[in-house]
Amino acid sequence: MNTPTLSLTIGTVAKRAGVPIDTIRFYEREGLLPEPLRRASGYRSYNETAIKQLRFIRRAKELGFTLEEIRDLLALSSDRRGGVKAIRKRAEQRLAGIEARIAELMRIRTGLQQLIEVCPGHGDPEHCPILRALADEEPQA
Amino acid sequence: MNTPTLSLTIGTVAKRAGVPIDTIRFYEREGLLPEPLRRASGYRSYNETAIKQLRFIRRAKELGFTLEEIRDLLALSSDRRGGVKAIRKRAEQRLAGIEARIAELMRIRTGLQQLIEVCPGHGDPEHCPILRALADEEPQA
DNA sequence: CTTGACCCTGAACCTTGATAAAGGGTCTAG
DNA sequence: CTAGACCCTTTATCAAGGTTCAGGGTCAAG
Numbered sequence: 001m002n003t004p005t006l007s008l009t010i011g012t013v014a015k016r017a018g019v020p021i022d023t024i025r026f027y028e029r030e031g032l033l034p035e036p037l038r039r040a041s042g043y044r045s046y047n048e049t050a051i052k053q054l055r056f057i058r059r060a061k062e063l064g065f066t067l068e069e070i071r072d073l074l075a076l077s078s079d080r081r082g083g084v085k086a087i088r089k090r091a092e093q094r095l096a097g098i099e100a101r102i103a104e105l106m107r108i109r110t111g112l113q114q115l116i117e118v119c120p121g122h123g124d125p126e127h128c129p130i131l132r133a134l135a136d137e138e139p140q141a
Numbered sequence: 142m143n144t145p146t147l148s149l150t151i152g153t154v155a156k157r158a159g160v161p162i163d164t165i166r167f168y169e170r171e172g173l174l175p176e177p178l179r180r181a182s183g184y185r186s187y188n189e190t191a192i193k194q195l196r197f198i199r200r201a202k203e204l205g206f207t208l209e210e211i212r213d214l215l216a217l218s219s220d221r222r223g224g225v226k227a228i229r230k231r232a233e234q235r236l237a238g239i240e241a242r243i244a245e246l247m248r249i250r251t252g253l254q255q256l257i258e259v260c261p262g263h264g265d266p267e268h269c270p271i272l273r274a275l276a277d278e279e280p281q282a
Numbered sequence: 283c284t285t286g287a288c289c290c291t292g293a294a295c296c297t298t299g300a301t302a303a304a305g306g307g308t309c310t311a312g
Numbered sequence: 313c314t315a316g317a318c319c320c321t322t323t324a325t326c327a328a329g330g331t332t333c334a335g336g337g338t339c340a341a342g
Contacts, residue, residue: 056275059274059275060275062249062252063249063252063253063275064246064249064253073272073275076266077266077269077272078266079266083266083269084260084261084262084263084264084265084266084268084269085262085263087260087266087269087271087272088257088260088262088269088271091253091256091257091260091271092257094253095250095253095254095257098246098249098250098253099250101246102243102246102247102250105205105239105242105243105246106243108203108204108205108239109236109239109240109243111204112204112205112232112235112236112239113236115232116229116232116233116236119225119228119229119232120225121225121226121229122225122226123225124225125217125218125219125220125224125225125228127225128218128224128225128228128229130228130229130232131214131218131228133200134197134200134201134204134214135193135196135197135218
């Protein structure tokens with residue numbers, strides 16, 4: 001194993017994890033990072049683990065997890081029994097959410113494409129199919 | 142044509158347009174709806190046009206336009222020369238934005254799918270590929 | 283006339299994920 | 313010892329798109 005590397009300052013951790021200092025304190029307040037040890041002066045005192053945790057958070061964010069979900073994942077990751085099952089379930093839920101959002105956006109895309117296709121791009125706004133589509137009344141009941 | 146139907150109250154308009162009352166006042170403040178006439182009492186006095194305008198806003202929102210963009214569309218829709226061209230351009234920009242978002246979400250989806258695929262769903266969190274993928278260090282420099 | 287539903291304004295508050303400022307203490311190189 | 317870099321807390325601010333509240337006034341039915 002490697003040297004324990006004690007007492008990194010928040011600035012060092014920030015640089016090494018690629019995260020602004022303020023964001024680290026923010027994550028701590030929000031319960032995503034454990035409260036670190038403190039020096040006598042009050043300075044936060046980190047070790048390498050903190051950097052790994054920050055990278056975990058960064059990757060999870062890249063995968064579309066909210067901070068709330070990440071807090072949940074972090075809690076589960078220390079649950080030795082059942083943790084894995086629950087984690088996989090969270091990932092599946094996240095996947096389902098993302099797929100739903102993709103489907104929704106594709107529906108929107110189709111709508112926009114159709115409007116653009118039939119719009120001549122000139123003439124009177126009264127005949128613009130984009131505006132007409134937006135303004136038209138609901139089909140009469 | 143139909144009867145002019147003057148003096149709808151805000152509550153009636155809200156119901157008919159399917160929008161909360163507060164949202165109507167909010168849109169008015171934000172310049173998405175024109176200021177309506179007022180009764181002697183100060184009550185807002187709407188006509189059918191307001192309902193159409195609210196539906197316009199609702200549809201545009203469904204197509205992914207922001208309120209800012211909608212304000213812009215509404216301004217363009219009364220520009221008789223060049224309006225249509227500009228409107229089509231806005232729609233194309235919106236389409237490009239939507240397509241970029243879809244591409245991004247599809248990338249995220251692939252990442253999640255791969256993690257879920259190799260996760261057994263049981264066992265020790267230390268061997269969970271989802272957690273490992275999130276926690277692993279960057280490749281050493 | 284009273285009651286209850288409805289409307290008015292202005293201001294504060296909500297969510298998410300930070301970011302910044304104010305005012306002050308600490309640490310380290312020279 | 314001092315300058316400058318760094319750290320501390322608390323509080324405020326931002327974007328977006330509203331929602332809710334407090335403290336009133338109005339309208340219509342009975």
